[in-house]
Structure formats: structure tokens, C-alpha cells
Amino acid sequence: MTEIDKMTGLLKLLKVVDLIFEVVDARCPNTSRSKQVRNLIKGKRSLLVLNKTDLADPRVTGDWVSYYTSQEEKVLPVDALRGGGMSRVREVLDQEADALNTVLRQKGRRNRALRTAVLGIPNTGKSSFLNQLIGKRKVLRGDRPGVTRGAQWVHVRGTISILDTPGMLSPHIKDEDALFMLAVIRALDPESIDPIDLGEKMLNFLQEHYRDNILKYLGLLEDTSLTLTSLARAKGFLIADGEYDLQRAAVFLLAACSKGRLGRISLEVPTISCSY
Ligand SMILES: Nc1nc2c(ncn2[C@@H]2O[C@H](COP(=O)(O)OP(=O)(O)OP(=O)(O)O)[C@@H](O)[C@H]2O)c(=O)[nH]1
Ligand SMILES: [Mg+2]
Structure with a gap:
């Protein structure tokens, strides 16, 4: 059909x-x-x-x-x-x-x-x-x-x-912020998303809006700079040659967000530019 x-x-x-x-x-x-x-x-x-x-x-x-x-x-x-x-x-x-x-x-x-x-x-x-x-x-x-x-x-x-009814989503969305939010809430097919890119965007977002949540969850100190590398280090995610496993760090972060382990997090607030 x-x-x-x-x-x-x-x-x-x-x-x-x-x-x-x-x-x-x-x-x-x-x-x-x-x-x-x-x-x-x-x-x-x-x-x-x-x-x-x-x-x-x-x-x-x-x-x-x-x-x-x-x-x-x-x-x-x-x-x-x-x-x-x-x-x-x-x-x-x-x-x-x-x-x-x-x-x-x-x-x-x-x-x-x-x-x-x-x-x-x-x-x-x-x-x-x-x-x-x-x-x-x-x-x-x-x-x-x-x-x-x-x-x-x-x-x-x-x-x-x-x-x-089955979920309906326009395939024509181009706005970067919208795609970021739709990926975080898993409305988009995970296969179509680069987890490292999404993980980095999520960390930047958390850094700006919910920094205490992520520091507390990872047991990191106030002055730690938040990157996928610092997250991989905190969790001991390594790949064979001693490098940090950024993909695993990203997948871990996104799963923690979707299960609410970082606390209650909103991705957008009402503004006058809301489109409906
Ligand atoms: N934390 C939380 N999870 C929820 C809630 N409602 C649904 N979920 C979870 O979200 C996921 C999607 O739920 P579904 O009910 O299958 O969503 P849907 O809109 O019918 O999805 P499609 O049929 O694929 O479009 C599942 O893992 C649910 O357990 C909620 O209020 N809170
Ligand atoms: Mg359904």
C-alpha cells in the first residue's frame, strides 16, 4: 500500500x-x-x-x-x-x-x-x-x-x-533543531542517525540547560568539561587500542535520557514563534 x-x-x-x-x-x-x-x-x-x-x-x-x-x-x-x-x-x-x-x-x-x-x-x-x-x-x-x-x-x-493509527511524520523536515529533538524522542528511525553526532548535540544541550543533572548522574566534578570523551572516561568505555569508545558513550547517554535517568528534561519551551 x-x-x-x-x-x-x-x-x-x-x-x-x-x-x-x-x-x-x-x-x-x-x-x-x-x-x-x-x-x-x-x-x-x-x-x-x-x-x-x-x-x-x-x-x-x-x-x-x-x-x-x-x-x-x-x-x-x-x-x-x-x-x-x-x-x-x-x-x-x-x-x-x-x-x-x-x-x-x-x-x-x-x-x-x-x-x-x-x-x-x-x-x-x-x-x-x-x-x-x-x-x-x-x-x-x-x-x-x-x-x-x-x-x-x-x-x-x-x-x-x-x-x-500508525505514527505520521513528514519526511521533509530540514530544521536542525527539530531533527535533533525528533531524534532524541526517537520519532526518527535510529538507523538514519549518527549516534556520535546526536550524542554530542545532546551533551551540548545538557551542558547549557541541565548541567547539574548530567554531572550528578556521571558523578563528575563541577568544573569538568562535558564531552563524549569525558563521559567515556567516567564510564571506562574503551576500545581495544586504549582509545575511548565514543560511540558507546553516545548510545549510553541517549538511552539514559530516554529512560529518564538524567532526571526530567524538556527540550523546548513555549515562545511566540511556536508554529501552531
Ligand atoms: N516514560 C514514558 N514512556 C512512555 C510513555 N508512553 C509511552 N511510553 C513508551 O514509549 C514507547 C513508544 O510507545 P508506543 O505506545 O508504542 O508509541 P506509538 O506512538 O504507538 O508508536 P508508533 O505506533 O510506533 O507510532 C514505548 O517504549 C512506551 O513504553 C510515558 O508516558 N512515559
Ligand atoms: Mg503505536
Whole structure:
């Protein structure tokens, strides 16, 4: 199936959907918000889900919530791994289902399930969010982009149906900062990324914004200059001829970030140049 066929199929499915959950990564909500998704959901009721709040800086997440609220968007911060924020999501869903059925009854029609869909770029936690909503592992999840391959309906207790969809990301993104963030949150295919280059960028970012976190994690002194070499030295990562293993240092750093071992880190803050 071509990308166009997939898009046409999804558009057809979305025609019958009442409400969209647009799932973004709370560490970079603006960059992880896709133009493709925005175009698909134009004119539909939608809620913006800031997922992975457990990995993001809580102060910055608070700023994002205020920012989106000021833009009159309905925003729901959640942690789909542990279920944080999900009771608020269920409350909103119940209200939406009630509102739908009130309208249907007024039109003399029978009650029906609220049809929702979960959309977003790869690896933002769409399937995990859906699993939390239904309280079961009904759909596959995994920490790499492209786990969900086709759209699928999941029915929940007759009151709501949810459509899980594969991550969508424009292949035309050129902005260096955006590519950096998308790589850190693993929305991009890891095969397409040079880990040393990404590791160096991550260290520079941490040096500038979260220096204490990384020093503490590595047990380094305040005046240490942070490079992949100093990280490899601190961890004893060597290759055969006595050189430091920078690739291993980079992979180690990126894995530590994605597991939240460096503490809660946000990659972007709201500014007036946010593009939505
Ligand atoms: N720490 C943390 N990890 C999460 C959270 N939600 C999902 N994850 C993890 O993120 C990874 C991706 O989750 P999925 O639910 O497969 O993401 P997806 O958006 O469905 O991914 P695709 O189908 O590939 O587009 C998995 O390793 C999840 O365990 C969260 O709130 N916090
Ligand atoms: Mg998925």
C-alpha cells in the first residue's frame, strides 16, 4: 500500500470519528506536533495530549499547559506508562460521550458509542495511551518508531471506540533543531542517525540547560568539561587500542535520557514563534 493509499484509507476512517486525541511528546510539544496530523483533523473536535510528562521538566510542562490554554486549546498532560492524568482524560471522554448522545436523542436517534482516534507522530505513546484508556494491552507498543503499522479499531465497553493509527511524520523536515529533538524522542528511525553526532548535540544541550543533572548522574566534578570523551572516561568505555569508545558513550547517554535517568528534561519551551 502506498503512503497516498494509507492516507486516503485513514481519511475515510476519520470521517466517522467524533473526537481526536492528538498525542505529542511533552518534552517538545511544538516540534512533535505534526502538520500532517493538523491537516487531517481540521474541523474536527480534538484534544491535545501531552504524553511522557514523567520524562519532561514539570515546570516547563506547566508553561506548555498555560500556553496552549491561552490559545484556547484543550490540553491534557499524561503519563501513559503509569497512568498519570488518565482519570481527567476519562472524565473528559464521559462528558464528550454524554454531549454526543444528548444531541443524538434530540434528533430522535439512538445512543451510540463515541468514536475517537489517536493520532500523532511516531513513538509519542499513542498505543500506550490507548492501552491505558482501555485498561488492557490490546495494541502493540515499543520504543522505536513504526510499531503500529495499520489503523485499527478497539472497542471499549460499548461507550467509546478508539482508532489506533500508525505514527505520521513528514519526511521533509530540514530544521536542525527539530531533527535533533525528533531524534532524541526517537520519532526518527535510529538507523538514519549518527549516534556520535546526536550524542554530542545532546551533551551540548545538557551542558547549557541541565548541567547539574548530567554531572550528578556521571558523578563528575563541577568544573569538568562535558564531552563524549569525558563521559567515556567516567564510564571506562574503551576500545581495544586504549582509545575511548565514543560511540558507546553516545548510545549510553541517549538511552539514559530516554529512560529518564538524567532526571526530567524538556527540550523546548513555549515562545511566540511556536508554529501552531
Ligand atoms: N516514560 C514514558 N514512556 C512512555 C510513555 N508512553 C509511552 N511510553 C513508551 O514509549 C514507547 C513508544 O510507545 P508506543 O505506545 O508504542 O508509541 P506509538 O506512538 O504507538 O508508536 P508508533 O505506533 O510506533 O507510532 C514505548 O517504549 C512506551 O513504553 C510515558 O508516558 N512515559
Ligand atoms: Mg503505536
